[in-house]
Amino acid sequence: MQKRRATIVGFTAILLWSFLAVFTVGSAPMPPLQLNAICFAISGFIGLIWVSRGIGFSALRTVSWKIYAFGTLGLFGYHFLYFSALRLAPPAEAGLIAYLWPLLIVLFSGLLPEEQLKRQHIVGAVLGFTGAAILIGNGASMSVTALPGYALALACAITWSGYSVISRKLGGAPTETVAIFCVLTALFSLIAHFAFETTYWPSEPVTWLSIVALGLGPVGIAFYTWDIGMKKGDIQLLGVTSYAAPVISTCVLVLAGVTQASWPLAVSAALITLGAVIAARTNSRNTDSELTGGDI
Structure with missing residues (x-):
């Protein structure tokens, strides 16, 4: 798959994550770990069907258990830390800290041997984070008593950015392995749910539609x-454009009547768009240089 096409495929994950908030609101009051178990069971089932009709399960048996362990820890660890952070700290502040992961992806990508981190990437990432900070942190204030939650939110950001960047190093592992990651994540989430939560089964159709x-x-x-984008696409551009998720998410919430439009949304959208454009222009020049065999 070509790099540009893989980048576009990766961006669809950002668009899908933009609906995470509105569907999560609709899934209330189901406990987060129970919700996690059900959602990952659905995604794992989808993946298993894809595997059965594609490369087959025999191909997955050749994949190292270390890759399965890594992927499962990435998915389960991120969501466990995220939900725990939102329990121990105010959602706005915890969400802002957790949303350091796009910036960390851009910075961590410079450690990869085949990638080159440029100043424009850093500028774009900082602009994007500033836009996300205005949007998510509007009206928020830090609380000392919530420090454990903030620490978990930071661990959450490091976990997902590390998972995303290291996935680049595992380019030889087929994307179909994500199906196993999801199944195992559902299993661990179920175990954690029984250990820490009280089971709740909603009766409203809207709630179940949101969960599905x-x-x-x-x-x-x-x-x-996202796995395709991280392994074969432009990892730095995807990291910067990931800041579009909170903006689109807020727009969706506004359209759904869950929240109201405000000036922070417009300002953050402008900053995030500017950051993405700067990063995109940088990568476009790099591509043109590679095609012509030199700098332009």
Whole structure:
């Protein structure tokens, strides 16, 4: 798959994650770990069907257990840390800290031997984070008593950015392995749910529609397309454009009537768009240089 096409495929994950908030609101009041178990069970089931009709399960048996362990820890660890952070700290502040992961992806990508981190990438990432900070942190204030939650949110950001960047090094492992990651994540989430939560089964159809939508999209197909983007696409551009997720998410919430439009949304959208354009222009020049055999 060509790099540009893989980048576009990876961006679909960002679009799907933009619906995470509205579907999560619709899935309330189901406990987060129970919700996690159900959603990943759905996404794992989708993946297993894909595997059975594609490369077959025999191909997955050749994959090292270390890769399965890595992927499962990445998916389960991120969501466990994220939900725990939101329990121990105010959602706005915890969400802002957790959303350091796009910036960390851009910075960590410079450690990869085949990637070159340029000043424009850093500028674009900082602009994007500033836009996300205005959007997510509007009206928020830090609390000392919530420090454990903030620490978990930071660990959450490091976990997902590390998972994403290291996935680049595992380019030889087929994307179909994500199906096993999802199944194992569902299993561990179920175990954690029984250990820490009280089971709740909703009766409202809207709640179940939201849960199924989560499992199909933001906590489902998104992980498969993100894996393709991380392994074969432009990892730095995807890192910068990931800041589009909170903006699109807020727009969706506004359209759904869950929240109201405000000036921070417009300012953050402008900053995030500017950061993405700067990074995109940098990568476009790099591509043109590679095609012509030199600098332009």
